[in-house]
Every structure is written in C-alpha cells, then in structure tokens.
Amino acid sequence: MQATGIQTTVRTGTLHLEGVTKRYGTRTVLDRVGFDVAPGRLTGFVGGNGAGKTTTMRIILGVLAADGGTVTLDGAPLSTSDRRRFGYMPEERGLYPKMRVLEQVVYLARLHGFDKADAAHRGTALLTELGLGERLNDNIESLSLGNQQRAQIAAALVHDPEVLILDEPFSGLDPLAVDVVAEVLQSRAARGTSILFSSHQLDVVERLCDDLIIIAGGTIRASGTREQLRAQHSTLRYQLDSPGDAGWLRSEPGVTVVDFEGGSALFDVDTPDTAQRVLREAVGRGEVSNFAPQHPSLAQIFKEVIQ
Amino acid sequence: MKNSSLTWLVAEREISSKLRSKAFLISTGILLLIALAGVLIGGFSSKSPTPDAVAATSQTAQIVNALPNVKVTEVADRAEAEKVVKSGDVVAAVLPADDPTGVVILAKDQAPQSLVMGLSKAPHVEILEPASTNPLVRYLVAIGFGVVFLMAASTFGSTIAQSVVEEKQTRVVELLISAIPTRVLLAGKVLGNTILAMAQIILLAAIAVVGLIVTGQNEVLAGIGAPVLWFAVFFLFGFILLASLYSGAAAMVSRQEDIGSTTMPLMMLVMAPYILVIVFNDNPLVMTILSYIPFSAPVAMPVRLFVGEAQWWEPLLSLVILLVSCVGAILVGAKIYENSLLRMGSRVKLREALRG
Numbered sequence: 001m002q003a004t005g006i007q008t009t010v011r012t013g014t015l016h017l018e019g020v021t022k023r024y025g026t027r028t029v030l031d032r033v034g035f036d037v038a039p040g041r042l043t044g045f046v047g048g049n050g051a052g053k054t055t056t057m058r059i060i061l062g063v064l065a066a067d068g069g070t071v072t073l074d075g076a077p078l079s080t081s082d083r084r085r086f087g088y089m090p091e092e093r094g095l096y097p098k099m100r101v102l103e104q105v106v107y108l109a110r111l112h113g114f115d116k117a118d119a120a121h122r123g124t125a126l127l128t129e130l131g132l133g134e135r136l137n138d139n140i141e142s143l144s145l146g147n148q149q150r151a152q153i154a155a156a157l158v159h160d161p162e163v164l165i166l167d168e169p170f171s172g173l174d175p176l177a178v179d180v181v182a183e184v185l186q187s188r189a190a191r192g193t194s195i196l197f198s199s200h201q202l203d204v205v206e207r208l209c210d211d212l213i214i215i216a217g218g219t220i221r222a223s224g225t226r227e228q229l230r231a232q233h234s235t236l237r238y239q240l241d242s243p244g245d246a247g248w249l250r251s252e253p254g255v256t257v258v259d260f261e262g263g264s265a266l267f268d269v270d271t272p273d274t275a276q277r278v279l280r281e282a283v284g285r286g287e288v289s290n291f292a293p294q295h296p297s298l299a300q301i302f303k304e305v306i307q
Numbered sequence: 308m309k310n311s312s313l314t315w316l317v318a319e320r321e322i323s324s325k326l327r328s329k330a331f332l333i334s335t336g337i338l339l340l341i342a343l344a345g346v347l348i349g350g351f352s353s354k355s356p357t358p359d360a361v362a363a364t365s366q367t368a369q370i371v372n373a374l375p376n377v378k379v380t381e382v383a384d385r386a387e388a389e390k391v392v393k394s395g396d397v398v399a400a401v402l403p404a405d406d407p408t409g410v411v412i413l414a415k416d417q418a419p420q421s422l423v424m425g426l427s428k429a430p431h432v433e434i435l436e437p438a439s440t441n442p443l444v445r446y447l448v449a450i451g452f453g454v455v456f457l458m459a460a461s462t463f464g465s466t467i468a469q470s471v472v473e474e475k476q477t478r479v480v481e482l483l484i485s486a487i488p489t490r491v492l493l494a495g496k497v498l499g500n501t502i503l504a505m506a507q508i509i510l511l512a513a514i515a516v517v518g519l520i521v522t523g524q525n526e527v528l529a530g531i532g533a534p535v536l537w538f539a540v541f542f543l544f545g546f547i548l549l550a551s552l553y554s555g556a557a558a559m560v561s562r563q564e565d566i567g568s569t570t571m572p573l574m575m576l577v578m579a580p581y582i583l584v585i586v587f588n589d590n591p592l593v594m595t596i597l598s599y600i601p602f603s604a605p606v607a608m609p610v611r612l613f614v615g616e617a618q619w620w621e622p623l624l625s626l627v628i629l630l631v632s633c634v635g636a637i638l639v640g641a642k643i644y645e646n647s648l649l650r651m652g653s654r655v656k657l658r659e660a661l662r663g
Contacts, residue, residue: 061485063649080488088485092651094478098324110316111486155482 013162013194020069031218037196044209045198052218053198054091087161097141112159126154166197206298216306233301236269241290317495346518362400374425449588452606453581460577463504468557489645497550534609541605548633551640558647559655580606601632
C-alpha cells in the first residue's frame with residue numbers, strides 16, 4: 001500500500017472464502033471453510049494429511065468445483081480471467097519431462113497471456129533468480145528433484161500473479177533451496193502479491209508466514225495473524241537460567257516446574273504477578289543469565305487446536 | 308488473450324514436441340520412401356518393355372512397323388531371314404506369302420505369340436456392359452487408401468492419446484487447466500495432431516503425384532486425382548472425429564501402460580475400414596454402406612469414386628453425415644475428457660466419465 005492513502009494502481013487482491021463446502025458422495029471433505037488471504041502477506045495453510053488443504057486450493061483455482069460457498073477476489077466472484085492472474089503450484093508436481101526448462105516456463109507464461117518475447121525475458125530472469133540460470137536449455141527430466149522443484153516454482157511465478165496458491169512449495173527442497181524459495185516468496189509478498197501456501201514443515205511456516213490458517217477434518221480450526229494465534233494460545237510459562245541451583249523454585253507458591261536441570265528451569269506460574277515475584281527472588285539469590293516468557297511454537301498450537 | 312490464440316499455442320507445442328522426436332521423423336521418412344518406391348516401381352514395370360527385333364523384307368516392313376513394340380531389321384530374302392532367326396539376332400521374321408493373311412512368320416523354336424496376335428485378323432467385338440475398372444487396379448487403390456488411412460489415423464490417434472496421458476501422468480495437467488479452459492486444451496491437442504496427420508497425408512499425395520508424372524502414368528493420375536482430394540477432405544474430418552474420441556478414452560486412464568484398455572475399441576474402428584474395404588472392394592452393396600459409415604467413409608467413398616460407382620451427390624451426403632458425427636464425437640470426447648482429467652489412479656468408468 002502506498003503511504004498517500006489513495007487507492008492507486010497498487011495491486012490489491014484480498015481472496016475471500018466463505019462457506020466453501022465439498023462432498024464426495026456422503027463424505028464431506030470441506031465443511032463451510034472460510035478465511036481471507038490478504039495482499040502483501042504470506043499466509044500459511046497448515047493441516048494434517050487429508051485435512052482438506054489440496055481440495056481447498058483446487059477450488060480456489062477453479063480446477064475443482066465446490067458444492068457450496070463462494071470464493072471472491074476483492075468482493076467480486078472469481079472469473080476465468082481473474083484466475084489467469086493466479087499462480088499455482090499443485091501438490092502433485094509435474095512438468096513436461098522432455099521439454100527444456102526455459103521453454104516450459106515460457107510456454108506457461110504464454111498460456112497466461114504474455115507474448116513470446118516478454119515471456120522469454122521473464123522466464124530467463126526468474127529461472128536465474130531461482131538458481132537455474134545454467135540449466136535453461138536442459139530437459140526437465142535431466143534435472144535433480146530439487147531443481148525440478150525450482151522449475152516448478154518458476155512455472156507458478158513466471159506470469160507475475162496477483163494471487164499465489166502454493167501447495168507444499170518447500171517439500172523436497174534442501175535447506176539452501178528452502179531459503180532461496182522463501183526469499184523469492186517474501187519479495188513477491190513485499191510487492192503486494194497475496195500468497196497462500198501449505199506446508200508440513202511447521203518450522204518453515206512459523207518463520208515465514210504473517211497469517212496462519214489451521215485446518216483439520218475439513219473445517220477451519222484457527223486463523224489469524226501469527227501473533228494473534230500465539231497470544232491466544234500462550235500459557236504463563238517461563239524459562240529461567242542462572243549459574244546457581246534453581247531448586248528453590250519447587251517450593252515457591254503458585255509455581256509448577258515443568259523441566260529442571262541445575263540452574264535452568266522451565267516452569268508455569270498461576271499469575272503474571274507470581275512471575276515477577278520469582279524474577280525478583282532469583283535476582284536476589286544471585287546472577288540471572290536469562291529469564292523469558294515462553295511462546296508456544298506453531299507445532300504446539302497446531303497440536304492443541306486440531307484436538 | 309483469446310481462446311483461439313491459446314488453442315494455437317497448445318497446438319504449436321503438440322507439433323513441435325512431435326517433430327522433435329527422432330523416432331517420428333525416421334518412421335515418417337521411411338513411410339515416404341516406401342510410397343515413392345511403390346509409385347516408381349509401379350511406373351517402370353508397367354512401362355513398355357524393350358522392343359523385339361523382327362526381320363522383314365521390303366514388302367512386309369510396313370506391316371511389321373505398324374505393330375506395337377517391335378524393331379524392324381530389313382532382310383533381302385528368305386535365306387537371309389532364316390539365317391538371322393536361327394542366329395537369334397531377331398525373334399522372328401515376317402515374309403510375304405500367298406495365303407489369306409498375306410504373310411508367313413519364321414521363328415526359331417516357338418511361335419511368337421504377340422506377333423501372331425498382332426498379325427491375325429480378329430473379328431470386331433462390341434462390349435455391351437463394359438467392366439468399369441480393372442479388378443486388380445481397384446484392389447490396389449482400395450489397399451492404398453486403406454493403408455494410408457490406417458497408418459495416419461493410428462499413428463496420430465495414439466500420439467494424441469499418449470500426449471493426453473503424459474499430461475495426466477506427469478500431473479502437468481493441473482497446472483495447464485488452472486491457466487486455460489479444459490476445452491481449449493483439448494481443442495489445441497486435436498488441432499495440432501490433425502495438422503500433423505494432414506501434413507503427412509499431403510506429403511504422401513504429393514509424392515504419389517510427382518512419382519506418377521515422372522514415370523509418365525498420366526492415365527492413372529487423371530483417374531485418381533479427384534478421389535485423392537475427396538480422401539483428403541474425408542480424412543480431415545474423420546481424423547478430428549477419431550482424435551476427439553481418442554482424447555476422451557486416454558483421459559480415463561492415468562498411466563501410459565493402461566492406454567490400451569480404453570483405446571482398444573477405437574483401434575478396432577480404425578482397423579475396420581481397412582479390412583472391410585479390402586475384403587469387400589468388389590461388392591457394391593457393402594461398399595455403398597461402408598461409404599456412408601463415418602469411420603469407413605474416408606476409405607470406401609474415394610474407392611467408389613475411383614471406380615466410378617458413386618453419383619456426384621454421394622460424397623457430399625456422406626460428408627454431411629461425417630460432419631454431424633464429428634460434432635457428436637467432439638462433444639462426447641470433450642465431456643469424458645473434462646470429467647476424467649483430474650481423476651488419478653484407477654481407470655475412470657465410462658458411465659461416470661459421461662455423467663461427470
């Protein structure tokens with residue numbers, strides 16, 4: 001968004017799902033799914049196998065028809081030409097094995113409406129950014145799995161989509177490649193793209209995403225910004241590290257020690273005031289190298305909400 | 308971007324990926340060479356053989372010269388004629404004689420049939436119901452159209468089937484249909500393969516025409532010209548019909564290994580005209596029926612036109628039937644294709660594919 005506050009040509013595209021339902025026979029795989037994917041933000045979509053992530057993404061792309069509910073972009077129902085400005089990375093990867101990397105990416109850009117020269121220019125730039133600059137004219141099938149994955153990401157991004165839907169974009173990538181892809185996604189988000197991505201790698205999601213959606217059994221269990229979710233699920237848990245023995249904590253009223261080793265302890269308190277009292281007590285007993293409230297990790301929140 | 312230009316884009320990719328296959332280029336090259344060799348061999352063998360040397364005196368030289376395919380060696384008298392016949396320099400000698408034919412033939416050890424026939428006086432024959440075409444030529448023309456149809460339809464039918472399954476098997480199809488409508492994808496694939504198939508047919512026809520001209524078989528050329536054009540038109544729509552059905556059938560499976568299970572019935576439909584037309588090429592009733600059935604019309608109608616059995620309006624009527632079936636096949640093929648494309652794993656049942 002521009003600081004002037006005037007709605008100019010900045011690309012906006014809030015993707016809004018409401019009441020999206022999908023049934024296969026008598027089995028309901030999506031039950032009134034609703035959430036927002038805001039422009040300029042990375043939205044993580046987390047759920048176990050069979051939770052409904054892929055089905056939801058396919059419905060957003062129009063590859064699959066929903067039995068009920070709506071998907072809108074800036075309040076308007078999605079049209080085919082809107083969807084042509086979407087970028088998609090399906091869970092099931094695949095490109096033409098006997099096509100050259102650049103040729104493949106250029107072809108997809110042209111299917112999205114770019115002319116030949118423009119598509120070639122964009123394809124070359126993007127593949128180079130993704131570290132495939134040396135492999136432009138190699139057949140897809142001759143690339144390593146990790147490089148095929150990069151080509152797949154290029155295929156989703158080459159037409160500079162307004163909305164990006166990425167199904168497990170990090171699976172099969174080595175840590176270095178995860179960083180490359182994460183950077184590319186963050187730079188896209190900074191330019192105003194709305195990005196929804198699913199992942200099993202909760203640590204990556206935790207590091208990257210601004211917003212989070214947790215789905216289980218076809219229903220949305222939690223959604224909001226990362227901070228909101230953390231605050232909602234935070235407990236009064238603290239970590240204390242000191243050179244001395246922290247055994248005295250056990251006898252403090254209102255304190256439950258969760259983990260203890262020498263001068264380090266992880267403990268829950270009944271009120272924030274108790275925590276302050278413990279800190280004063282600890283300082284009084286000697287040096288304190290660390291005293292910190294503990295935020296729940298995404299993995300913990302995830303386990304909690306899907307139960 | 309308009310759907311028509313997207314269709315062209317898909318067609319372009321189909322064509323370029325096929326043209327990049329060495330196996331395809333080599334097999335096409337071999338096919339064209341076989342066609343060229345066939346036309347040339349046919350041409351040279353039907354051409355007049357080397358003329359026979361025949362001896363004649365000054366009185367008979369004119370009669371002998373009038374016969375086809377002979378070369379006259381003039382001799383002075385009977386003695387000299389006997390000498391050259393015995394030595395084998397000439398196959399026979401024609402000398403004046405007093406009997407009703409006016410000549411006598413001297414030969415070494417057997418009567419020279421063509422010469423005897425040529426010099427005999429045969430009664431004039433009036434044929435009331437002329438046989439339209441030499442049965443052998445009719446048979447060869449039927450085989451020719453049949454083989455070309457079978458080769459082109461099965462080659463490019465299975466090409467489109469493999470291409471559909473490749474997109475499903477590699478899962479690239481999900482990416483494609485998130486970018487363009489399913490029908491555009493299907494139309495592009497059918498268009499691309501139809502262009503390839505037609506290009507092959509036109510190349511074959513061009514080779515046949517050039518070969519016939521080079522070997523001087525203008526008579527055959529004049530007779531076959533119109534049927535070849537009709538064949539091309541019928542093949543065009545016949546192939547679009549088959550390609551649509553092939554695409555639908557292929558979309559029902561997810562792996563190349565399973566293609567056979569759904570495209571086999573179509574393979575039968577491609578084989579049928581070839582076999583039936585060859586077997587029944589001398590049975591006018593069966594040929595008439597075959598020339599109106601969309602699958603066999605591309606072979607049967609040109610054969611009937613070649614032998615002159617079809618009225619001028621018949622190919623037009625048959626073409627209308629073909630066009631209507633073609634539209635029907637496109638609708639059915641597209642329906643199956645759309646409903647089966649994202650269903651991975653086991654084979655999609657036909658009933659489910661049609662219902663959606």
